[in-house]
Amino acid sequence: MEKRELASGKVVNDLFFGLELGMTQKQFFETCWNLNKEGVLTNGPTELSVQHSLVFPSGNPGKMRFYPKFDEGKIYLMPVEFIYDGWSPWNEDLAVEKLREDVVKLFEKWYGEGFIEVSNEDKSQIAYVKMDGNRRIRIFKKHISAVRAEITDLPIQRKISQKAS
Numbered sequence: 001m002e003k004r005e006l007a008s009g010k011v012v013n014d015l016f017f018g019l020e021l022g023m024t025q026k027q028f029f030e031t032c033w034n035l036n037k038e039g040v041l042t043n044g045p046t047e048l049s050v051q052h053s054l055v056f057p058s059g060n061p062g063k064m065r066f067y068p069k070f071d072e073g074k075i076y077l078m079p080v081e082f083i084y085d086g087w088s089p090w091n092e093d094l095a096v097e098k099l100r101e102d103v104v105k106l107f108e109k110w111y112g113e114g115f116i117e118v119s120n121e122d123k124s125q126i127a128y129v130k131m132d133g134n135r136r137i138r139i140f141k142k143h144i145s146a147v148r149a150e151i152t153d154l155p156i157q158r159k160i161s162q163k164a165s
Contacts, residue, residue, distance in 0.1 A: 001116070001131050006154065010133030013153070015078050016110060017041070017052070019068075021135060021153040023075045028068060056102035057109070060094065061085045076156040080149045087145045100147045103139050104128050107149065111137060 013021040017040065018031050032050055035041040044051035044065045052064045062084045069077040082103050084094040104115055107130075115128040115137075127140040134153050142148040 001129070002136070002154065005131035005133055005136075008133055012132040012135040014111075014135075015075075015151055019075070019078070021075050021078070021151070021156075024073055025070055028075060054106075056084075056099075057105040058098065058102050060098075060102065062099070062102075071156055071160055076153045076160070078151040080151070081142060082147045082149070083145055089144065096141050096144055096147060099145075100126075100128070100139060100141055103147045103149060107137060107139065115139070 013023075015021060017035055019028065023031075032041055036043075040052065042051050042053075043049070044067075046065075048067045049065045050067060053061065054064060055061050062082060064080055064082050066078055066080040068075040069079070082099060084099055087094045108115060111130060111132070115130045117126060118129055119126040125140070127138050129139075130137045131154075134155050136152045136154045137149060138152075139147060139149045
């Protein structure tokens with residue numbers, strides 16, 4: 001799938017809330033500042049996080065928190081964490097597997113259908129993946145209460161990985 005999409009030459013940079021892969025740090029901060037003034041985004045619980053309150057397709061309220069990684073001053077990776085409000089280990093209705101399903105449904109609304117399940121042999125690690133040209137989206141369980149999504153400009157990420165090795 002990666003080979004086919006990368007070979008297509010298609011460039012897809014859309015993230016969410018008007019944010020895009022390739023956006024400069026200055027553009028990112030300006031966009032977030034404007035969305036903060038509109039009440040769409042707030043400061044997250046950590047120093048480097050932006051937060052958005054949302055209602056998932058299941059009807060459960062939750063939060064998404066994000067802060068991009070930059071290469072040469074431009075966004076190439078957007079890690080996003082999702083949690084349900086009111087999560088507790090004994091509340092099966094808010095289990096992380098249900099959250100992962102909710103995030104996949106949310107992303108299908110945002111990015112279209114076509115997420116495929118990939119896993120290791122014993123299915124202890126499951127991720128949902130979609131490729132659109134250069135943009136790869138992965139959704140997976142981070143820990144007992146959180147799901148992580150990573151939206152990556154794959155050619156840039158590979159270039160960075162090659163530099164590091």
